[in-house]
Amino acid sequence: MEYTVQKLARLAGVSTRTLRYYDEIEILKPARINSSGYRIYGQEEVDRLQQILFYRELGVSLDSIKNIVTSPSFEGAIALKEHREKLLEKRQQLDLLIANVEKTIALTEGRIHMSDKEKFEGFKKKMVEDNEKKYGKEIRDKYGNDIVDKSNAKFMNMTQKENEEVTNLANEVQVTLAKAFATGDPASELAQKATDLHKQWLCYYWSEYSKEAHAGLAQMYVDDERFTAHYDKEQPGTAEFLRDAILIYTGMKQ
Amino acid sequence: MEYTVQKLARLAGVSTRTLRYYDEIEILKPARINSSGYRIYGQEEVDRLQQILFYRELGVSLDSIKNIVTSPSFEGAIALKEHREKLLEKRQQLDLLIANVEKTIALTEGRIHMSDKEKFEGFKKKMVEDNEKKYGKEIRDKYGNDIVDKSNAKFMNMTQKENEEVTNLANEVQVTLAKAFATGDPASELAQKATDLHKQWLCYYWSEYSKEAHAGLAQMYVDDERFTAHYDKEQPGTAEFLRDAILIYTGMKQ
DNA sequence: GTTGACCTTCACGTTGCGTAAAGGTGTAAA
DNA sequence: TTTACACCTTTACGCAACGTGAAGGTCAAC
Known part of the structure; x- marks a missing residue:
């Protein structure tokens, strides 16, 4: 044929x-x-x-x-084995990518709700979510579902006025934090004032404040590059500085 | 800056x-x-x-x-979700690929040993492996590890003379099978003779013959495209024909 | 004035084809 | 016999995301 x-x-x-x-x-x-x-x-x-x-x-x-x-078949076998290694590596990378993409989707999803509500900065909702994940069960156990849901609902339905207030407060945090950073001492009065402002700002989103949650958030500022990037934008090291200040503020570090 | x-x-x-x-x-x-x-x-x-x-x-x-x-952030979110879907799909494909590559490596590996031993046709060892996988435990339970290991060792260490014999036998199988295929009836005398030759050929590789294993192998000839391709090379449908003949020969089909 | 480190714009190479463009061939129907 | 139509050929640009020269201008220092 x-x-x-x-x-x-x-x-x-x-x-x-x-x-x-x-x-x-x-x-x-x-x-x-x-x-x-x-x-x-x-x-x-x-x-x-x-x-x-x-x-x-x-x-x-x-x-x-x-x-x-x-080539003779054994060369083919070697090539195939190399190929398998490549594939396995590829899969590992892919798994990593998927995890990161999912993380980012969660983050972006927050950003959408915010842009509906006059553009808060993008990372706030993720904070709530992460907080919910880490401390949600504990808080729910303590106070019941009602109060927690109400808290989250509060976040999602902030009024225009509240939004302005919270934006101003966020600015105050930034300014004070920048000044405090210049001192270099996270235990300084200025740093602790910045931390207190940060707590106030937080309370716009959290119906229940806890030192543990605050400290947990602080660690996240350092661990998650997207948060770090936000705080380190002007002065690299600020995220870490804020974390240390918060750890001192919450008594997690002497 | x-x-x-x-x-x-x-x-x-x-x-x-x-x-x-x-x-x-x-x-x-x-x-x-x-x-x-x-x-x-x-x-x-x-x-x-x-x-x-x-x-x-x-x-x-x-x-x-x-x-x-x-674009506004919500478009970014859509793009990201699409991207996630793509990634997940990619991973599925990748998993499939890896499985197939591994299957082929096993097959090729057999081929290497064979070319060391004067080139058997490539798929024979895989047969032993698959047979081992499917019926190995059963046989090991029945006859003990010793005899099974010896059987596999036999395959790996075939002498030159045995190799010639088995190659001739394989040719006989092919020729007889081709003739039998022309009759169209897997229960025909010729087809059953081909099957008997096939059994003899098999016995060069299996120290223990069982009807169940023979029938299992027959099904594999149809299920695995690489085996099918081998038997269907001259006449499409031969693999299936051989399976039916074997099923009849082994009494798995009336 | 002359290095040497920088900058610029082409432009080709990579992988595995898809998709024309421009033209020759083979066969069957009008 | 012409004509239509399906087939064949080679040539060559396009795709993604750059790497890698090549050829030439710029800038600061010695």
Whole structure:
């Protein structure tokens, strides 16, 4: 049985372009060229194409396939094992990516609600969520679901006026914190004042304030690069400074 | 603070080419061009680049990033969710690929040992392995580990003479099977003779023959495309025909 | 004035084809 | 016999996200 490009292409389920390309890169040459310059493939080429497509499905590059199908089988095995390693690495990276994307979606989701409500800064809602995750159960156990839901509802339904107030307060925190940072001492009076303002600001979002939650948030400022970036925008190190100040403020650090 | 390409590139850990490319595709234009035609970036561009790199790390395409960083945040959220879907799909595919690659490695590994032993056809060892997997425990329970290990060892250490014998037998199977296939009846005398030859051939590899294992192998000939391809090479349908013949031979089908 | 480190704009290479464009071939119907 | 139509050929640009020169201008220091 002999095949022209299109016939072989249909048989194998690939495009004619693909076959010409495989000819070009010398991975699958036709058995012969007829008098009109047509490519003619035979049984051997069919088998070889099947092999090629098999490895292609495994995600092996054509260059590697070339080695596999032209070399003794043990070279093919080595190539395949290398390929497996690559795939496993790829999967690890992918898992990491997915985790990060999901984290970011949570964050962005918050940002949307906020832009509906006249653009708070983007990371606030995540704070509530994280707080809920970390201390939610404890607080719910202590005070019941009602009060906690009301607190979250409060956040979602802030009035315009409250929004202005909270924005001003946030600015005050920033300014005071910047000044305090210049002192270099998170235990300084200024730093503790900044921390107190931060607590007030927080209380706009949290119906229940707890030192533990406050301290937990502080640690998150340092752990999560997106929060860190926000606080370190003007002065690198500010996020860490704020954390230390909060730890002192909450008595978590002497 | 103002930056030239290289300064910004160093700050952000990317190449200058990347920055020029981002300029070209209008995803990050410099704040201004100085009198010598140099690109000058400002704080705003630094922030934007940070954002771009953040999404890039998530594996988002530059085209999508363009939408994300230039559109209101909710569009970014949609893009991110789509991206997450893509990633999840990718992971599924990847898992499938890995499984297949591993299957093939097992197969190829067999082929290596064989080419060391004067080239058996590649799929035989996999048979032993699969048989071991499916019936190994049963056989080991029945006859003890010793005899089974010896059986496998036998396969790995076939003599040259045995190899010739088995190759001839394999040819006989093929020829007889082809003739039998022409009759169209897997219960025909010829088909049953082919099956008997197949059993003899098998016994070169299996120290213990069982009807169940034989029938299991027959099903695998149909289920695994690589085996199917081997038997269907000359006449499509042969693998299935052989399976039916074996099922009848082993009494698994009346 | 001359290094040397910087900057600029082309422009080709990478992977695996898709998609024309421009033209020759083979066969069956009008 | 012409004509239509399906097939074949080569050539070549396009895709993503840059890497890697090449050829040439700029800037500060020695």
